[in-house]
Amino acid sequence: MSAAPELDLVIHAPNRLQICAMLSVVDTAEFATVRDTLGVSDSVLSKHVRQLEEAGYVELTKAVVETRQRTWLGLTKSGRKAFAAHVAALEGLVAQARAAAKGSAE
């Protein structure tokens, strides 16, 4: 039997998973854009971003645009690697579950 794929529990929480998924297809995304897409409050997003930042997966950059400070989020190199590994692990689990279902049906 093959070893079970390893899930990254920092990434796996639904909100953090979506944050990483969004950031995986762009270089950076603005805090407000991520917040609106996820449909969460500033404080909830801040909490999740802090956890990702502490894990070294996300980095923040701040820029002032028309006197308003904007925060941009981006995945770090290790964040991209960890997210790709996490998605691969999820795909592995789905494949295992399908194979098990097929085996029990036969």
Add this chain to the structure above:
Amino acid sequence: MAKLESEDQMSAGESLKLVQLARLAAAERMRAPWWYHVGIGLAIGAIVPAVGDTDYLWLSVIGVALVAVLVSTQRDRSGVWISGMRKAGRRVTLVTISAATTFAILIRVGWDLHERGVPNAMLWIGAGTALLATGYGFLWERALIKDAR
């Protein structure tokens, strides 16, 4: 089978669906208005003539400034930023290589015509490049969104 010890015990399938939805949302953000691609096309068209004829250096300065303004506006408008420096997907790579090759050929042709004394050769090549760059802009965006999905 590995146990999913997440905050809400989501299944792997549900997690993958969330990933797909978030990617789709980010991909939709990448869609730029038509004037962005036209503007970038015009800016590239303005930069090109100076490559073969330094008399048009002033035009390329306007082109570079236009690119900077458009890119900054689109970044603030969309809330996402794609530098194009990261490893791209298959479709984006194909469009980028195709565009770069086309522009290189056009500039080479323009340079030859300019050397032969054809009047305003580089300006005409700039106009052609502007048209093609606009088309490539729309293609690049489409490829980017498809790759993101």
